[in-house]
Amino acid sequence: MEQRPCGKSGIDISVYGIGAWSFGGGADDYWGNQEQTEVERIVHAALDMGVSYFDTAELYNDGRSEESLGKALGARRDEAVLGTKVLPQNCSREGVREHCEASLRRLGTDRIDIYMVHWPLQEHSAEEAFGALMTLAQEGKIRAIGVSNFTGPCIREALATGATVAVNQLHYSLLSRAIEHEALPACIEHGVGVVGYMPLLQGILTGKYRTLEEVPWYRLRTRHFRGDRRGARHGGPGAEEEIQAALDGMRRIAEELGEPMSDVALAWVAAQPGVTCVLAGARDVAQLEANARGCSLKLSPEVLERLSVLTDPAKAKLGPDLDYWESPENSRAT
Numbered sequence: 072m073e074q075r076p077c078g079k080s081g082i083d084i085s086v087y088g089i090g091a092w093s094f095g096g097g098a099d100d101y102w103g104n105q106e107q108t109e110v111e112r113i114v115h116a117a118l119d120m121g122v123s124y125f126d127t128a129e130l131y132n133d134g135r136s137e138e139s140l141g142k143a144l145g146a147r148r149d150e151a152v153l154g155t156k157v158l159p160q161n162c163s164r165e166g167v168r169e170h171c172e173a174s175l176r177r178l179g180t181d182r183i184d185i186y187m188v189h190w191p192l193q194e195h196s197a198e199e200a201f202g203a204l205m206t207l208a209q210e211g212k213i214r215a216i217g218v219s220n221f222t223g224p225c226i227r228e229a230l231a232t233g234a235t236v237a238v239n240q241l242h243y244s245l246l247s248r249a250i251e252h253e254a255l256p257a258c259i260e261h262g263v264g265v266v267g268y269m270p271l272l273q274g275i276l277t278g279k280y281r282t283l284e285e286v287p288w289y290r291l292r293t294r295h296f297r298g299d300r301r302g303a304r305h306g307g308p309g310a311e312e313e314i315q316a317a318l319d320g321m322r323r324i325a326e327e328l329g330e331p332m333s334d335v336a337l338a339w340v341a342a343q344p345g346v347t348c349v350l351a352g353a354r355d356v357a358q359l360e361a362n363a364r365g366c367s368l369k370l371s372p373e374v375l376e377r378l379s380v381l382t383d384p385a386k387a388k389l390g391p392d393l394d395y396w397e398s399p400e401n402s403r404a405t
């Protein structure tokens with residue numbers, strides 16, 4: 072498995088990273104139930120195939136994702152690069168320390184390899200939050216500082232505090248290309264690695280749903296889809312026509328190449344300039360193996376260009392806002 076650098080941090084991670092949002096999930100959680108035995112099978116198979124990056128957050132299943140991941144890694148913890156996230160509202164000087172220590176306890180480790188601020192700061196200043204993170208780094212509680220969903224100006228503000236920002240974790244898929252407007256160029260300019268999340272748009276880009284009507288309602292809450300759908304809170308018009316056309320076109324290209332559509336979707340993200348890692352969830356070992364293969368697939372420049380052109384109309388319709396869940400007025404990425 073190819074390993075790529077996380078910006079200037081000196082840490083390398085695998086091009087395929089495991090998203091652990093579903094780990095530790097129960098019946099009432101977003102992803103539903105995920106058995107610990109299955110999590111352990113996924114984590115060990117991933118390590119065996121050279122997948123080194125594992126991503127979680129204090130938010131995921133109220134901390135149970137961290138607990139589940141830590142337990143699954145067990146004695147093999149040192150083989151992994153462990154990333155977790157603190158919510159921006161917890162980023163006061165004392166808050167960062169308290170929440171980091173709570174994550175360390177749940178993960179069952181003495182250090183977090185990449186500790187990220189989950190969304191741009193609102194109530195706490197960059198000096199306060201990143202100052203506290205730099206102190207934790209000096210103490211060895213964290214190895215590198217990262218951010219998530221940060222716009223170009225937010226990244227520059229973080230860097231101005233003197234912090235080295237290893238990665239910016241951003242929603243990036245063939246149907247979610249808002250980062251190309253300015254966050255991605257800013258990351259490239261400042262040497263911040265991009266970890267692209269939801270590259271399969273929660274399964275929609277795998278081709279397993281022929282039409283959007285087959286997709287479970289809770290995966291249709293983003294601005295890609297009409298705001299009057301159940302669970303959506305953005306109130307926007309969606310881009311369903313453009314998305315259906317892009318999915319049909321992708322299916323044709325995948326058939327032409329003789330590759331599964333999910334491999335094509337992952338390979339496209341892995342090939343984009345500035346991308347360090349493609350972060351996809353896996354519910355079982357079969358999905359893990361498929362995703363590892365997809366992230367390692369090399370597409371020709373012509374195919375990459377055709378895929379980009381195919382999804383340009385969806386990109387134009389959805390605009391530059393990095394927050395795909397909220398309306399532009401309520402965007403958390405400002």
Ligand SMILES: NC(=O)c1ccc[n+]([C@@H]2O[C@H](COP(=O)([O-])OP(=O)(O)OC[C@H]3O[C@@H](n4cnc5c(N)ncnc54)[C@H](OP(=O)(O)O)[C@@H]3O)[C@@H](O)[C@H]2O)c1
Nearest residue numbers: 090091092219268269270271272273274277351352358361
């Ligand atoms: N920083 C942030 O704000 C943020 C936000 C969201 C996510 N993330 C991170 O990114 C990770 C990935 O995002 P995600 O899990 O939401 O979305 P995703 O990776 O696009 O989709 C994952 C889901 O798609 C299905 N799937 C995965 N591989 C498949 C395959 N090969 N064939 C068929 N179906 C497949 C699985 O669900 P089913 O089998 O149930 O269909 C899986 O749980 C998260 O776990 C999390 O670590 C970060």
